[in-house]
Structures are given as structure tokens and as C-alpha cells.
Amino acid sequence: MSEQKAWIAGCAGKRLSPDEKAFYADERPWGFILFGRNVGEAAELRDLVAELREAGGRETTPILVDQEGGRVQRLRPPLAPRYPASARLGELHDSDPEAAERAAWLTGRLFAFDLAAYGFTVDCLPCLDVPVAGANSVIGDRAYSSSPEVVAKLGRAAAAGLAAGGLLPVMKHMPGHGRGNADSHLSLPVVEASCAELEASDFQPFRALADLPAAMTAHILFRDIDPDQPTTLSPIVIADVIRGRLGFGGLLLTDDMSMKALQGEMRDLGRRAIEAGCDIALHCNGDMAEMRAVAAGVPELVGVSAMRALAAEAYGPTHLQPADERTLRAEYEAIMGPPVA
Incomplete structure (x- = not known):
């Protein structure tokens, strides 16, 4: 089997088309990511995941999803319970830190039960962004807290819960999206804060969790660090901040390359992201023309990036701790209340 290429693909619908299957076989993405448009009935979703894994050519082909609770929850009832936004855990931490940390772990572990059932x-x-007053609401209640220490603690617990369920956690959005003055889905956020301010707050949770195996970049321009390029395309931010100051040595994914924060031709953007130091370019919207361009711009997944990818793939299976789902759901509900049906 030839090597994978340094990208992750989305797909258009609830089943793969013949064109998609042939394209994926040729362009060999490392993994696939699913969104709400891809989620149908339970059997449909399992079939789609199986199709993607077959298209990827490996039993270990990673299948990704954004399942945070609150606004960002791709699997909803009846496929999975509704969970509160991460900010609810931060609110609990204000009154009962121990219960909040346990609830964060339980949330990750229950997400793992929910997600593993579909492959x-x-x-x-976890989302490790630290929001500040006046920032765009795209992060908002997706963040655990405005305290970097609380974000790090609850993010660590959630990541451990996912891993105990055999899933790979991907922390985001490195080195911090909490100050963004725009929604990066629509335009490029610019952060004017000094590097010293960022060090004192935004960077802290990512530094504390730098031992985790995978992270996703923020499509944000930090003017005091690199006034010309957003993080995803910036060798300065990736080398000096993410790999340097924060000490992150794991697999670095881009945020979605199809977001409007990045401007330019998609092939060029994919190439520039890898050249800047990202290991894998993530493309989510399933548009075939854009996917062809991204795939044409990225290289084979080799060298240190391939080693990081192998370590990330092994992380969930090697941390799996079998547990009784009913018992853990009852414990979660005793702390947080029952999920909304």
C-alpha cells in the first residue's frame, strides 16, 4: 500500500458517489471528516463510515468529527444525546471544581461511547481557547472558561475521557482563538494583543496540554508575531510559537481550508500550509473541485509528519479502558442532570 497524502477529506452526502470513491483511491487522504450533512439514520451513518474506511484503504483510516456539545454537535438525538456546551462545565467549576473535572472526564468518555458506536x-x-470580552462569538460558550487554568484542567479531563474510550482527542484552535475579532468561517480574524499578553493567557492551556498527540491550528493573524500570515500559513507562528514556546511535538492539522479566513487558490493554500509546518491539511466541505486542488497541492505524508500521524493513530487504542456505559451515564446525570432528548 502506498503512503497516504498529507490531507483529510470531507464528502458531499450520506453515501459516497463512484467519483468520490475513485478520487479517494487515487489521492489517498490520511483520514476523513464528517459533518451534519453526512449524518443520516444510524445504519446509514455506519455504512458511510465503513465506505470511507474502505476508500481509505486501511482499517486504521481515521474518521473525524466535531462533537463538543452545545452548538457544535454533529451527532444529535436519536443517534446521540444532546450535551450542554463546554461553558456549562466551567460554570460548575466555579462552585464545585472536583465535580466539574469529573464531569469533563465523563463527557469525553460518553462522547467516546456515542462516537465509537458508529465507527x-x-x-x-477539547476546545482550549480562552475567550475575552468583546471577541467574536464564534467561540463563546464552546470555551470552558475565561480562566486559562480552568480551561487547561477541564480540557485535560475531557481529552483523557476520550482516550479512555479509545478515541484520539484533537485540541483546538492552536495557539488560541479566544481573542478573534471575526468568525474565521467568514473572514480572517486579526489579534492585536502583544505576544506578552498572549503568553499570559491564550497560550497557557496549549502549553499545559502540549503532550497531547494532535492539535488543530487557528486561522488567525497575530499581528505582533507575524503581521503578514495567519497561523495556518505562518512558518513563524508554527515554528516559534506552536513548536517552540508551547513545546507541541504532535500531529498538527490545519483548521478547515475551505473557511473564508484563508484567501487564495486552494492548491496553493494546501501547499503553503504544509510548507509552513502543518503536518496535514484539513478540507471539510466535500466540494470535489476544491478537494482536487487541495490534494494536488499537498505532498506524501512522510518523515516526521508520518511518525506523528502513526503516534496519533495509536493513541486511542493504547489508552482504551473498558468501562460500563450505564454506570458512567448515571454518574454523569447525577452531576449534570439528564441529557435533553
Whole structure:
């Protein structure tokens, strides 16, 4: 089997088309990511995940999803319970830190039960962004807290819960999206804060969790660090901040390359992201023309990036701790109340 290429693909619908199957076989993405448009009935979703894994050519082909609770929850009832936004755990921490930390772990572990049932192996969680007053609401209650210490503690617990369920956690959005003055889905956020301010707050949770195996970049321009390029395309931010100051040595994914924060031709953007130091370019919207361009711009997944990818793939299986789902759901409900049907 030839090597994978340094990208992750989305798909258009609830089943793969013949064109998609042939394209994936040729362009060999490392993994796939699913969104709400891809989620149908339970049997449909399992079939789609199986199709993607077959298209990927490996039993270990990673299948990703964003399952955070609150606004960002791709699997909803009846496929999975509704969970509160991460900010609810931060609110609990204000009154009962121990209960909040346990609830964060339980949330990750229950997400793992929910997702593994359909074949997912990766959850893009925890969100380690530290929001500040006046920032765009795109993060908002997706963040655990405005305290970097609380974000780090609850993010660590959630990641451990996912791993105990056999899933790979992906922390986001490195090195911090909490100050963004725009929604990066629509335009490029610019952060004017000094590097010293960022060090004192935004960077802290990512530094504390730098031992985790995978992370996702923020499509944000930090003017005091690199006034010309957003993080995803910035060798300065990736080398000096993410790999340097924060000490992150794991697999670095881009945020979605199809978001409007990045401007330019998709092939060029994919190439530039890898050249800047990202290991894998993530493309989510399932548009075939865009996917062809991204795939044409990225290289084979080799060298240190391939080693990081192998370590990330092994992380969930090697941390799996079998547990009784009913018992853990009852414990979660005793702390947080029953999920909304």
C-alpha cells in the first residue's frame, strides 16, 4: 500500500458517489471528516463510515468529527444525546471544581461511547481557547472558561475521557482563538494583543496540554508575531510559537481550508500550509473541485509528519479502558442532570 497524502477529506452526502470513491483511491487522504450533512439514520451513518474506511484503504483510516456539545454537535438525538456546551462545565467549576473535572472526564468518555458506536475514531475536542470580552462569538460558550487554568484542567479531563474510550482527542484552535475579532468561517480574524499578553493567557492551556498527540491550528493573524500570515500559513507562528514556546511535538492539522479566513487558490493554500509546518491539511466541505486542488497541492505524508500521524493513530487504542456505559451515564446525570432528548 502506498503512503497516504498529507490531507483529510470531507464528502458531499450520506453515501459516497463512484467519483468520490475513485478520487479517494487515487489521492489517498490520511483520514476523513464528517459533518451534519453526512449524518443520516444510524445504519446509514455506519455504512458511510465503513465506505470511507474502505476508500481509505486501511482499517486504521481515521474518521473525524466535531462533537463538543452545545452548538457544535454533529451527532444529535436519536443517534446521540444532546450535551450542554463546554461553558456549562466551567460554570460548575466555579462552585464545585472536583465535580466539574469529573464531569469533563465523563463527557469525553460518553462522547467516546456515542462516537465509537458508529465507527468514529477521532473527536476534535477539547476546545482550549480562552475567550475575552468583546471577541467574536464564534467561540463563546464552546470555551470552558475565561480562566486559562480552568480551561487547561477541564480540557485535560475531557481529552483523557476520550482516550479512555479509545478515541484520539484533537485540541483546538492552536495557539488560541479566544481573542478573534471575526468568525474565521467568514473572514480572517486579526489579534492585536502583544505576544506578552498572549503568553499570559491564550497560550497557557496549549502549553499545559502540549503532550497531547494532535492539535488543530487557528486561522488567525497575530499581528505582533507575524503581521503578514495567519497561523495556518505562518512558518513563524508554527515554528516559534506552536513548536517552540508551547513545546507541541504532535500531529498538527490545519483548521478547515475551505473557511473564508484563508484567501487564495486552494492548491496553493494546501501547499503553503504544509510548507509552513502543518503536518496535514484539513478540507471539510466535500466540494470535489476544491478537494482536487487541495490534494494536488499537498505532498506524501512522510518523515516526521508520518511518525506523528502513526503516534496519533495509536493513541486511542493504547489508552482504551473498558468501562460500563450505564454506570458512567448515571454518574454523569447525577452531576449534570439528564441529557435533553
